[in-house]
Amino acid sequence: MHLSPVLTELAQYPFARLDDWKAEAAASGIELIDFGMGDPREVTPAFIREALAASIEPISSYPRATGLPELRRAISGWVERRFGVTVDPETEVVPTLGSKEAIFSFAQVVLGEKRLVAVPEPAYPVYERGALFANGGVVTVPLDEEHGWLPDLDAFDAWDEIALFWVCYPNNPTGAVAPLSFYEELAGRAREHGFLLCSDEAYSELWFDEPPVSALQIEDRTNVVVFNTLSKRSSMTGYRSGFTCAPREICDALRRFRPTVGTAPQEFVQRASVAAWSDDRHVEDVRALYQRKRETVLPALEERGLRLAGSSATFYLWLEVSGSSEEFARRLLGHGIVVAPGSFFGPAGEGYVRLALVPTQAECERAAAILREVL
Structure with missing residues (x-):
């Protein structure tokens, strides 16, 4: 049987390997x-689940790729409350099936004469894989602790060749945040060289000190595309609900493309999403939960000599380890603690591991005790 050469040449998805280990x-x-x-x-807030249940009709219909008008308005309202930015719900917002599918498929929509995509490393693997499945090329942009896990824009030299430049802040896996000045500089280069600044902001609502900024706050958003999701903000990973916010031309292209692949969220999920985007109080509760977990697990790690190497936002702890990150992860797995090796996020992640603070508080307390014993 002949399969896609891109698929056959790809290494196993890193987290599928982790599933095998588990x-x-x-x-x-x-x-x-x-x-x-x-x-x-964490439990999805009751008012969101109730909105979902109340929206299930006896007869179902195919959802439209444009999304419900009330959902687009709710997203626009949240953007204005959170970032002080006005976006047009009719022309600049496209609801998506979470953000992963939107990120993966975006290169299929916008790669034209220029086929090269810049992706950070270490990073979420989907930016690279989306480019490859769109028959694009990939150039990696190294991130390191010395530069605060921000790309060194002056060291990058393929500005005229790229069609997309992916960033993710707050960052997965490092938990770093980016200042508005970084977005402004990168957006200026995007306008000058004719590429799109693509900003994955899935973790924008999870922070420990100050609220992170958004690429939507750039003064001139001509070449800026932002992706966000309810998965982390509202503990709704299984609902698969997010959005893309972009200039009208890009959103028009997405609305032409998306009916072909049929990836609009179900209408009952969209109506639950209206409730989620319209409420900010529950997100404060979510942040408090992760703060408590961080305060439970991090001291145990630091007491045993592990150093926090980022993690000013998100629910991740990005920690420096000695030796192989995979060997460290396998050793902890033998004691029942699952962590992600930094090498899963690219060679630049070697020497680090990522802990996602997603177990329950009780599990975090048990884990802290185990870590104090085995490290």
């Missing part, structure tokens, strides 16, 4: 506390 450990009788995947285990 299955082996569980089969040997090890009870696991899973800090590996960024999948929140």
